[in-house]
Amino acid sequence: MKDLDKYRGCLIGGAVGDALGYAIEFLDETSIFKRYGKSGITEYDLVKDVAEISDDTQMTLFTANGLLLGTTRGMSRGIMGTYPSYIALCYKDWLQTQNRKYPVNEKNTYTWLINVPELFSSRAPGNTCLTAIENGADGTIDKPINNSKGCGGIMRVAPIGLYFEGRNYTIDEIDIIGAETAAITHGHELGYIPAAALVHIIQLVSHHDDITLLDAVLDMKEAISRQFADKKHLSELVALIDKAVALSKENIDDLEAIRKLGQGWVAEETLAIAIYCSLKYSNDFEQALIASVNHGGDSDSTGAVTGNILGAYLGLKGISKKYLDNLELKEVILEIADDLYNDCKITEYGSYHDEIWEQKYIYKTYKPE
Numbered sequence: 001m002k003d004l005d006k007y008r009g010c011l012i013g014g015a016v017g018d019a020l021g022y023a024i025e026f027l028d029e030t031s032i033f034k035r036y037g038k039s040g041i042t043e044y045d046l047v048k049d050v051a052e053i054s055d056d057t058q059m060t061l062f063t064a065n066g067l068l069l070g071t072t073r074g075m076s077r078g079i080m081g082t083y084p085s086y087i088a089l090c091y092k093d094w095l096q097t098q099n100r101k102y103p104v105n106e107k108n109t110y111t112w113l114i115n116v117p118e119l120f121s122s123r124a125p126g127n128t129c130l131t132a133i134e135n136g137a138d139g140t141i142d143k144p145i146n147n148s149k150g151c152g153g154i155m156r157v158a159p160i161g162l163y164f165e166g167r168n169y170t171i172d173e174i175d176i177i178g179a180e181t182a183a184i185t186h187g188h189e190l191g192y193i194p195a196a197a198l199v200h201i202i203q204l205v206s207h208h209d210d211i212t213l214l215d216a217v218l219d220m221k222e223a224i225s226r227q228f229a230d231k232k233h234l235s236e237l238v239a240l241i242d243k244a245v246a247l248s249k250e251n252i253d254d255l256e257a258i259r260k261l262g263q264g265w266v267a268e269e270t271l272a273i274a275i276y277c278s279l280k281y282s283n284d285f286e287q288a289l290i291a292s293v294n295h296g297g298d299s300d301s302t303g304a305v306t307g308n309i310l311g312a313y314l315g316l317k318g319i320s321k322k323y324l325d326n327l328e329l330k331e332v333i334l335e336i337a338d339d340l341y342n343d344c345k346i347t348e349y350g351s352y353h354d355e356i357w358e359q360k361y362i363y364k365t366y367k368p369e
Contacts, residue, residue, distance in 0.1 A: 002165050005315035006206040007341040010162055011333050013285065013311020014060060016323045017303030019044060019051040021293035025124065029255070029296040040294030042286075044326060051326045055125040056304040057333070059094055059156035063181065064336045065111040065361075066090035067163050072344045072361035083160075084180040086110075088137040091184065095133045098122050112359070112366040118329055124300075126152040132185035141180055144187025151270040153182025154195045155301045158308035161202025163340050172227060175200050186267070189233040194267040197224050197237075198274075198305060206312040213282045213313055217245060217275055237268045244272040248279035254291040263297025270298065274305035278313070285310050285318045332368055 023045035024032050032040050044051035066087030074080030089110040096104050097113075102120040113119055128148045132139060139145030157178045164174050178199030182192040197220050204216040211219075221241055228234050240261065247257040257276055262269030273292060281288035285307075292306035293299040311319065324330060344361065345352055359366035 001207055001209065002341060003206070003209075003315065004338070004341045005317055006312050007162050008334055008337045009311035009314060009316040009319060010158055010202060010206060010308050011060065011064070011311070011337040011340075012316055012324070012327070012330070013307035013309075013314075013319060014158055014304045015053050015057045015307070015327060015329070015333050016311075016319060017289050017292060017305070017307030018053050018056045018300045019327060020289055020323075021299030021301070021303030022052060022054040022123065024293065025054070025298065025300045027296070027299075032294060032296070040290065042290050043322065046326055049326060050328050052121075052123065053328045054123040054300045054304075055098075055129070056155040056301055057329070058097070058119055058123065059091070059129070059152075060158060060304075061113055061119075061329075061333065061336055062090040062094040062111060063087055063156050064159035064163075064340055065113055067159060068339055068344065068361050069110060072346065072357070075344050076346050076348055076362065078348045082180070083177050084140075084184060087181050088133075088184050091129075091133050091137050094119075095130065098125055098130065109364050112361070112364050113332075114364070115367045116329070116332055118332075126150055128152050129185045137184050139184050139187050141183045141192060144183065145185065146187045148186045149188035149191035149266045149268070150186060151264060151267045151298055151301045153184075153186035153191050154198055154267040154270055155304050157181050157195045157199055158202055158305075158312075159336075159340055161199040162206050162312065162337075163343075164203070165207045171200065171203055172223065174203055175223060175227060182267070189228070189231045190237060190266065190268045192267075193224055193228050193231065193234065193237055194271040196227065197221075197241075197271055198308070200224070201275075201309055202312045205309070213279060213309070214245070217241070217279065237271075240268050240272045241275060244276040245279065248276050254280070255295055258291075258295045258297075263295065264302040265298045270301050270305055273297075273302045274309055277302075277306045278309045282310070282313065285314055286320055286323075289323075335368065 070086035182195035
């Protein structure tokens with residue numbers, strides 16, 4: 001069942017966690033609590049009245065565009081490649097926003113996002129992502145491009161969990177698209193399996209109103225244990241997921257719990273911290289986000305993934321207005337979420353036309369107002 005509020009909640013929620021955590025990404029615990037008080041950062045630290053997003057949300061948008069680019073090509077031309085191949089092309093456009101100035105006057109672009117001036121901002125992008133995309137963005141699970149397990153793979157795959165409702169894909173196949181998308185830049189098993197895990201959770205909670213978040217996490221654990229049974233590092237990830245679930249049931253200080261799970265610089269720790277915070281505060285988006293960012297690790301990524309999960313679970317209606325106000329690129333994020341929900345309706349031989357959709361996903365000329 002598709003629910004627009006959950007699509008919007010997932011992408012906006014991720015951006016909220018990203019923006020809240022980005023302000024403190026490189027601060028240690030002592031500095032965070034000295035600067036923001038005993039509760040840590042709880043509201044945006046605005047820059048010229050804007051809650052700035054990081055590369056996490058930027059790349060999430062390009063992931064979504066890649067999905068829609070692939071589908072539109074398939075439906076309008078009758079042939080398409082794999083979804084990760086289109087996502088990789090869109091990441092090449094994202095790279096241009098990091099190393100070139102707006103506007104990029106080239107015909108061979110793949111996304112309409114290249115027409116959004118605000119995206120031409122370098123927000124602490126990961127060196128692994130930059131280098132992997134510069135070198136062709138052609139990593140796969142079977143042919144890894146490196147041995148990185150950084151969180152740059154998991155933090156951008158949430159749209160994959162949202163998108164495939166109603167399409168002829170099993171949830172296992174959707175999970176593998178998530179893993180392969182992470183493997184474009186991150187070749188270690190623990191760089192891409194956590195991405196499949198996140199996609200699985202989001203797919204379940206965004207499309208099934210009758211599932212609890214805990215049940216979604218447990219279903220995910222069973223799925224990845226089966227799908228990646230031959231991977232030698234799988235047991236490490238499963239043990240960390242189990243620890244996160246157990247800690248979420250304990251009466252324990254959040255910072256102490258997060259210290260037991262890691263700092264979030266690597267993907268398995270990002271996933272574990274997000275699972276802990278989401279389960280402990282499954283009906284309180286704000287408390288989950290505050291817990292997820294106030295530590296001395298990769299605060300924007302742990303915040304983004306927590307926001308993706310709870311945003312998909314609770315919907316946009318579960319996110320306080322104070323986190324919507326001043327959020328950078330809010331309207332663009334909502335527009336992409338709506339496109340994922342509405343999907344391509346153009347067919348190769350049909351009479352249906354959608355000028356805006358064609359501008360976005362065929363001609364790439366669309367510029368948001």
